[in-house]
Amino acid sequence: MKLKELGEFGLIDLFRKKFPAPPEAGKRIVLGLGDDCAVLKSYPKNLLLFTTDSLMERVHFDLSYFTWEDVGIKAMSANVSDIAAMGGLPLASVVSLGLPKKMEVDDTLNLYSGMDKMAKKFGFLIVGGDIFLSDKVVISVALLGEVEPKFLLKRSGAKIGDLICVTGDLGESRAGLELLQSHKKDKSAFGSTFNKDIFNKHLRPVPRLFESRELVRKLKINSMIDISDGLLGDLYHILEESCVGARLFEDKIPISKKVLKLSPFLKQKPLDYALYSGEEYELLFTVDRKDLMSLKTLNTKVSVIGEITDKALRMEMVNRYNKVRVLEKRGYVHF
Amino acid sequence: MKLKELGEFGLIDLFRKKFPAPPEAGKRIVLGLGDDCAVLKSYPKNLLLFTTDSLMERVHFDLSYFTWEDVGIKAMSANVSDIAAMGGLPLASVVSLGLPKKMEVDDTLNLYSGMDKMAKKFGFLIVGGDIFLSDKVVISVALLGEVEPKFLLKRSGAKIGDLICVTGDLGESRAGLELLQSHKKDKSAFGSTFNKDIFNKHLRPVPRLFESRELVRKLKINSMIDISDGLLGDLYHILEESCVGARLFEDKIPISKKVLKLSPFLKQKPLDYALYSGEEYELLFTVDRKDLMSLKTLNTKVSVIGEITDKALRMEMVNRYNKVRVLEKRGYVHF
Numbered sequence: 001m002k003l004k005e006l007g008e009f010g011l012i013d014l015f016r017k018k019f020p021a022p023p024e025a026g027k028r029i030v031l032g033l034g035d036d037c038a039v040l041k042s043y044p045k046n047l048l049l050f051t052t053d054s055l056m057e058r059v060h061f062d063l064s065y066f067t068w069e070d071v072g073i074k075a076m077s078a079n080v081s082d083i084a085a086m087g088g089l090p091l092a093s094v095v096s097l098g099l100p101k102k103m104e105v106d107d108t109l110n111l112y113s114g115m116d117k118m119a120k121k122f123g124f125l126i127v128g129g130d131i132f133l134s135d136k137v138v139i140s141v142a143l144l145g146e147v148e149p150k151f152l153l154k155r156s157g158a159k160i161g162d163l164i165c166v167t168g169d170l171g172e173s174r175a176g177l178e179l180l181q182s183h184k185k186d187k188s189a190f191g192s193t194f195n196k197d198i199f200n201k202h203l204r205p206v207p208r209l210f211e212s213r214e215l216v217r218k219l220k221i222n223s224m225i226d227i228s229d230g231l232l233g234d235l236y237h238i239l240e241e242s243c244v245g246a247r248l249f250e251d252k253i254p255i256s257k258k259v260l261k262l263s264p265f266l267k268q269k270p271l272d273y274a275l276y277s278g279e280e281y282e283l284l285f286t287v288d289r290k291d292l293m294s295l296k297t298l299n300t301k302v303s304v305i306g307e308i309t310d311k312a313l314r315m316e317m318v319n320r321y322n323k324v325r326v327l328e329k330r331g332y333v334h335f
Numbered sequence: 336m337k338l339k340e341l342g343e344f345g346l347i348d349l350f351r352k353k354f355p356a357p358p359e360a361g362k363r364i365v366l367g368l369g370d371d372c373a374v375l376k377s378y379p380k381n382l383l384l385f386t387t388d389s390l391m392e393r394v395h396f397d398l399s400y401f402t403w404e405d406v407g408i409k410a411m412s413a414n415v416s417d418i419a420a421m422g423g424l425p426l427a428s429v430v431s432l433g434l435p436k437k438m439e440v441d442d443t444l445n446l447y448s449g450m451d452k453m454a455k456k457f458g459f460l461i462v463g464g465d466i467f468l469s470d471k472v473v474i475s476v477a478l479l480g481e482v483e484p485k486f487l488l489k490r491s492g493a494k495i496g497d498l499i500c501v502t503g504d505l506g507e508s509r510a511g512l513e514l515l516q517s518h519k520k521d522k523s524a525f526g527s528t529f530n531k532d533i534f535n536k537h538l539r540p541v542p543r544l545f546e547s548r549e550l551v552r553k554l555k556i557n558s559m560i561d562i563s564d565g566l567l568g569d570l571y572h573i574l575e576e577s578c579v580g581a582r583l584f585e586d587k588i589p590i591s592k593k594v595l596k597l598s599p600f601l602k603q604k605p606l607d608y609a610l611y612s613g614e615e616y617e618l619l620f621t622v623d624r625k626d627l628m629s630l631k632t633l634n635t636k637v638s639v640i641g642e643i644t645d646k647a648l649r650m651e652m653v654n655r656y657n658k659v660r661v662l663e664k665r666g667y668v669h670f
Binding site: 030031034035036037038039040041042043044046047048049050051052053054056059060081082083085086088092094095096098127128129130132133134135136138140142144145146147152154155156225226241 | 372373375381394395421429463468469480482490576
């Protein structure tokens with residue numbers, strides 16, 4: 001069935017029926033879908049976190065290799081990652097959906113399912129929304145979260161001497177995108193070195209929310225950001241807000257093994273993917289040097305990749321022969 | 336200058352520079368634009384309100400008669416109206432903007448200016464956002480508000496015997512749109528009866544936020560909604576959520592005098608505009624009968640237009656000769 005036949009209110013009813021709120025999820029929700037606003041209980045001691053992020057067909061995703069569920073997952077992930085980057089937890093989300101008349105109702109259900117799955121996985125619900133007519137699919141998610149004041153992390157707190165750390169491995173999101181764009185989903189092209197997980201980092205990234213909570217509980221973190229514009233682009237945001245510089249060690253950058261294996265099929269050097277790949281949704285943070293030992297006891301994979309310097313806005317890279325070069329930020333630019 | 340030349344981050348910087356936060360507005364804002372999330376102080380005793388609403392070029396607005404500032408005003412108004420409909424006050428907003436590469440930077444400033452003006456008029460700020468590339472302009476606003484638990488108003492509280500009331504006058508939004516569509520901005524067509532205010536209700540509606548606060552403070556309101564789908568469409572939402580019926584009195588419906596004057600230029604009867612005009616952003620509410628005298632002492636213009644009955648989901652209209660007819664809801668349908 002096409003959306004045109006079901007209508008806006010029919011679609012809203014269908015979403016409510018197919019994706020009900022589990023009883024335990026409603027503790028903080030006084031009123032969910034179905035009124036002019038959702039109503040939530042505020043939590044006295046916490047600070048509120050508020051963010052928004054959008055995905056548009058052909059700009060942010062291409063349906064020749066994204067499933068509708070991937071799109072839903074990715075739309076929600078970007079927002080959860082923003083909350084993780086502040087040290088907080090998500091509380092509730094509202095979703096604006098621009099949908100074409102001719103879209104299949106099943107496709108809208110798969111899209112919503114992706115968002116709903118991510119929300120439930122990370123302990124919150126979609127509590128409101130808006131549906132409107134659009135030639136191309138556009139999804140704007142706004143996410144409300146909260147954080148204990150002592151755990152709040154900004155971009156602006158980096159201190160000279162801090163260790164620069166990053167979770168996980170880097171480079172898969174852009175490398176995966178490049179392979180998807182050049183080979184679509186023809187996996188045979190990559191032979192035995194192929195691992196479909198390399199696509200997942202781009203198609204359905206997992207925000208590092210639980211990891212963020214481990215970090216804020218166990219370490220003395222001074223600044224944090226999620227990698228959405230690329231390691232160097234986002235590091236530069238920390239440097240700008242904190243008025244400091246950074247020295248990175250080339251052999252400490254955690255280049256994804258999948259990217260290294262697939263490098264014969266890629267256009268650039270593996271290191272470049274690790275430095276410039278956007279939409280990684282890994283966490284980049286700086287900690288007091290005293291935390292060096294604590295870093296080794298974490299469940300989360302963390303690499304120490306450099307240190308904060310007093311040379312404001314300067315990013316240097318030290319290679320294995322101890323040669324220093326200055327780096328450019330080169331983040332993703334939309335226009 | 337085109338957006339393409341300025342770039343995404345350039346535009347964000349320009350917004351921050353051109354529309355600074357007045358110092359007194361920042362009381363509740365710990366961190367505004369410039370990090371992964373905005374950070375707000377939560378207010379211990381209040382409930383949070385959370386809503387979203389979008390405008391898309393050609394679907395919701397036509398640039399042959401909307402200025403960019405009108406568009407910004409309207410995008411924000413719809414959301415403020417939702418908060419007003421719950422009895423609350425807005426706290427902070429995040430904005431997702433899909434903008435074409437070739438858009439003039441000045442136009443984006445006018446668009447943002449409309450949103451910023453409305454926010455400041457109603458005591459809050461834009462604290463975050465997302466900008467992305469789009470063929471057509473699309474604006475998704477998410478608004479966070481709060482309400483004292485004793486003032487929270489839902490659609491579901493209407494009681495049998497309640498008086499049905501509405502603020503202001505009705506019909507101008509759709510009548511104005513019709514005149515704009517047929518005559519564009521050629522005011523001469525309407526002769527001396529013309530009043531440009533009839534366009535404003537459609538182009539730059541004013542949400543009834545201050546009025547809502549007077550109502551919740553002075554009356555015992557049982558249910559409330561804002562008129563976005565038309566008087567009858569929205570009354571029907573109250574009836575559905577409250578499992579009651581309604582009887583309206585035809586000669587009590589506050590048809591706008593401007594609509595009456597311009598009726599020779601309109602396609603339908605003035606009453607039809609009052610009953611079915613969407614995007615009026617007036618408040619429709621039901622109060623205990625004991626409040627009849629209090630209604631007369633308000634600063635806000637309120638009309639008592641009917642009463643709640645026990646006939647679930649039935650809407651009746653009584654005309655001046657005491658004849659009763661059953662009404663259809665006919666709200667605005669997007670698909």
